[in-house]
Amino acid sequence: MSKTLFEKIWNSHLVLEEENGPSLLYIDRHLIHEVTSPQAFEGLRLNNRKVRRPDLTIATEDHNVPTRNRSLPIVDQVSSIQIKTLEKNCKDFGIQLFGINNPNQGIVHVIGPQLGITLPGSTIVCGDSHTSTQGAFGALAFGIGTSEVEHVLATQTIWMEKLKPFEIRVEGERKNPFAVTAKDIILSIIRRIGTAGGTGTVIEYRGEIISELSMEQRMTICNMSIEAGARAGLIAPDEKTFEYLRGKKYTPKNYEELVDEWRENLKTDSNAKFDKSFTLDAKNLAPQVSWGTNPAMVSDVTEKIPFPEEFAKDLGQQKGVEKALQYMDLKPGIPITDICIDRVFIGSCTNARLEDLIAASKVVKGKKVSSKVRAMVVPGSQMVKKQAEDLGIDKIFIDANFEWRESGCSMCLGMNPDILGPGERCASTSNRNFEGRQGVGGRTHLVSPVMAAAAAIKGHFVDVREMDLN
């Protein structure tokens, strides 16, 4: 029988399945970090349990780590305790940790692929909703809560309700792929299907535009699947996928044999049925800017802030838009390009990989950040940071008055000192524009790295397609 890629991975990991009941799924890789793991380890200790497969469990410190000078002690005592707790837990239970001073430290979803931990056809979980990022490699990767983290630590399995496959095709030739990026594709998809459009599903992204994207761009797309309510995003692996993972630190020794097998099996059969389907036409896609307080509240950069009445078909949505505009302190009818910003954040598991930084640096090169703006770049991992520095990209940013930081989640979720002040407005390459996400009273506009870089230079949003680039 014809099957989708999701069903093939699901079926090959089933330990137990009951009709109309729960499924017990085997987990190939478990990534952990300092924030969602402490209670899980505490649970293991209380019940005198061991970690079943420490060899399949990998830890890093990313969520609350400071991004300034790492040779200094952590000032925030509560963060410091959380970090020390993870270090102790990893030591006690025999888990490999890429700690704060390790050259492989970084945002968990960035280091997984960079180290070759993320493999096609595998199941990957992490106590973080953006685990979906790693679906770009054809892995079934999804976020879990701390009780489930404990369950996976103890058993290497997880109880699941079967998810439904959702096909999203991206077709039509993009004009100006430098300015109209993977971020614009995924924001545009969420704008159209809504924040709950993918609830209960795994989205498989397909079509000619998805095939054209690089691995890092595909990760940006899969990363934000959760923002559409989907548990995971998935892209069938191809030669780009296999090449990306070749020769990494943890790439298996029999890699070429595995590639032969993946090439043969890891794709959706031609007659396979999806529960849902949606197609995005990328032909007339413009750079996207979010103006509200959820990732579906997005417009083209060429548009104006919408009037709540435009959403009159749905009273709940109309009220949501009114409330969002009030929080964002924006008036309907003003052009997006009239919105002035105070801060720029280029970072996060959505958009802080090497290609993101290279693209943004092309916009920034030879220019200066607007005197009204404070801008920062937080590389997704220490490896990304080093690669960028080897290319001299750090200098381009520093010369333009960007701050160049150490890696971590940073201002994406406001757990470390990198936060917005009340009322501050930020062009951010991250994934969530929820109220207070980047700091109490902070106002977030989600954009691509090139759009964030352009806004940093001009002090307001600007259509990056119209920028004079060197």
Next chain:
Amino acid sequence: MKGNVIKYEQDNIDTDVILPGTYLKIHDYAELATHAMEGLDPDFHSKVKEGDFIVAGRNFGCGSSREHAPIALTRSGIKAVLALSFARIFYRNAVDGAFLLPIEIDEDAYKDISNGDELEINIDTNEINNHTKNKKYQMKPFSEIIGKIIAAGGLFKFKP
């Protein structure tokens, strides 16, 4: 299960307003509870009582996988969230740790229930009684696996 309603008539109440990220460092659950709903309703902590229910719109709990969100609500005294729909990670977190009941209701019930109403919920009959308004609503039944995890008292006590 009987309690009073705290109603938020809005969709997409996300985990960042249920428990802002800055508090994810806190290990003590009682302290976590003092920050529940702080991003949406700074008065929540002073008004919530043991046994209360939250009523909200669509896609409740969207966003992060932080289990701190249902924990903070539970430790505040919330026994159930009644919403038009839930984001799935929040939904599972609520059930897995036996924190609170995520109950799906329909539009009619959502519109009818007011802030402060006294409700009685019976998950065996899937009935919600509104004692204040003297009305009855049906909740959406739990799926088989969710029902079993709830009955067992959480993920670790659950056996298929």
